[in-house]
Amino acid sequence: MNIGLYITALGPGGAERVVSRLSSILHEHGHNVFVIISDTRKIAYPVGGALVDLNLQSSNSVFRKLGILWKRVSKLKKIKKEYDLESVISFLDGANIVNVLARVNKSHAFVSIRNHHSSEISYYEKRIQFLHKLLMGNIYRRAAGVICVSKLIASDIHKNYNVPQNLISVLYNPYNTDEILRFSRFPTDQSFKNFKSTKTKLLCSTGRLQHQKGFWHLLKIFSLLNPEQEKLGLVIIGDGEQQKELLGLAKSLRIENSVFFAGYQKNPFPIIAQCDLYILTSLFEGFPNAMVEAMCLGLPIIAADCQSGPREILAPELEIELDSVIEPLYGSYGLLMPPLSSNEDWLTQIDPIERKWAAEIMKWNKDSDKLSSYANKSVERAREFSEESCYQRLVEIVLSNK
Numbered sequence: 535m536n537i538g539l540y541i542t543a544l545g546p547g548g549a550e551r552v553v554s555r556l557s558s559i560l561h562e563h564g565h566n567v568f569v570i571i572s573d574t575r576k577i578a579y580p581v582g583g584a585l586v587d588l589n590l591q592s593s594n595s596v597f598r599k600l601g602i603l604w605k606r607v608s609k610l611k612k613i614k615k616e617y618d619l620e621s622v623i624s625f626l627d628g629a630n631i632v633n634v635l636a637r638v639n640k641s642h643a644f645v646s647i648r649n650h651h652s653s654e655i656s657y658y659e660k661r662i663q664f665l666h667k668l669l670m671g672n673i674y675r676r677a678a679g680v681i682c683v684s685k686l687i688a689s690d691i692h693k694n695y696n697v698p699q700n701l702i703s704v705l706y707n708p709y710n711t712d713e714i715l716r717f718s719r720f721p722t723d724q725s726f727k728n729f730k731s732t733k734t735k736l737l738c739s740t741g742r743l744q745h746q747k748g749f750w751h752l753l754k755i756f757s758l759l760n761p762e763q764e765k766l767g768l769v770i771i772g773d774g775e776q777q778k779e780l781l782g783l784a785k786s787l788r789i790e791n792s793v794f795f796a797g798y799q800k801n802p803f804p805i806i807a808q809c810d811l812y813i814l815t816s817l818f819e820g821f822p823n824a825m826v827e828a829m830c831l832g833l834p835i836i837a838a839d840c841q842s843g844p845r846e847i848l849a850p851e852l853e854i855e856l857d858s859v860i861e862p863l864y865g866s867y868g869l870l871m872p873p874l875s876s877n878e879d880w881l882t883q884i885d886p887i888e889r890k891w892a893a894e895i896m897k898w899n900k901d902s903d904k905l906s907s908y909a910n911k912s913v914e915r916a917r918e919f920s921e922e923s924c925y926q927r928l929v930e931i932v933l934s935n936k
Contacts, residue, residue: 538622546578554579610636642678650841653818671695683821686842708924718807733767738809740824743774748815758892761792819843829916834908835868867915
């Protein structure tokens with residue numbers, strides 16, 4: 535099968551990492567894979583198959599953006615014809631728009647939805663929400679298929695974007711546990727070793743330092759754990775636009791000596807593997823890659839019951855559309871906590887939900903049997919999201935549209 539995977543750029547990020555994995559999986563199974571990107575200036579991940587560059591970089595000008603959009607549509611049409619692509623799967627809204635507008639005969643345009651849209655745009659003005667649903671709903675309905683990364687996203691797309699159920703499929707992200715374990719054995723740098731040497735236990739979280747990840751909540755929760763006395767450390771892996779604010783908040787909370795900002799790590803696994811507990815404070819997600827990767831490494835998980843992903847991963851026994859939990863809930867594979875506020879607050883006051891989180895983490899921290907049990911459950915659950923199961927499901931989705 536000749537198949538294309540289209541994304542605007544291949545810099546560091548969850549969707550970009552999935553494109554890298556899928557390209558390798560498809561290539562290893564003997565398919566002709568073409569990874570198509572608009573801007574090759576920064577490539578963070580390897581790809582399987584051929585790399586095709588549209589050579590059309592983004593612009594800040596609205597008028598130039600429109601011109602670049604139509605050039606990308608034109609170029610993608612030519613590539614679909616030139617390489618006789620039977621299917622092209624696009625990732626993220628910008629690429630999804632181009633892929634659908636670049637439809638050609640005998641080439642199926644699939645769009646991939648990576649985030650819970652209704653949560654993602656909930657803090658925008660209502661007119662923006664309306665326009666997003668109008669535009670993207672129209673795009674999704676014109677696609678050959680809409681591939682969602684979780685069941686709750688699939689429900690959201692059907693109910694709020696008016697996409698017919700028969701167009702929607704669910705495809706969980708793939709993970710290679712053995713490869714992640716192998717990469718985790720690489721050495722860490724001296725700065726992390728020095729930090730770890732002064733701590734008895736390390737908590738960690740990974741992601742871009744941006745609004746979505748709710749890291750200001752994580753710092754406040756951690757400050758309540760009495761980290762200096764307990765010799766606890768918090769490791770945050772990632773960079774982003776909120777770095778300055780987060781550093782300032784850590785200092786205001788007087789926990790700056792207990793928090794290690796590791797920055798962007800091409801290979802974060804050696805650091806994560808030396809931590810004891812993974813915490814996800816995201817306000818919304820799609821299917822949290824970094825959390826599942828931590829599970830591959832045997833870390834027990836505490837996660838916000840945000841939309842979407844954590845509930846399906848940690849407590850699949852729960853119905854996906856039940857209201858979010860208001861009390862700590864021990865799922866089959868991890869602990870779900872009440873969602874955190876989306877209102878950014880860089881002052882040092884602590885809200886009741888943050889206090890509830892801290893109290894539960896302190897209880898977990900003292901229960902070594904429970905931590906050990908959930909560490910084993912993490913590994914068990916992570917292996918269910920294997921590359922082979924993802925591949926079989928992907929082929930089923932693509933071939934069903936032929």
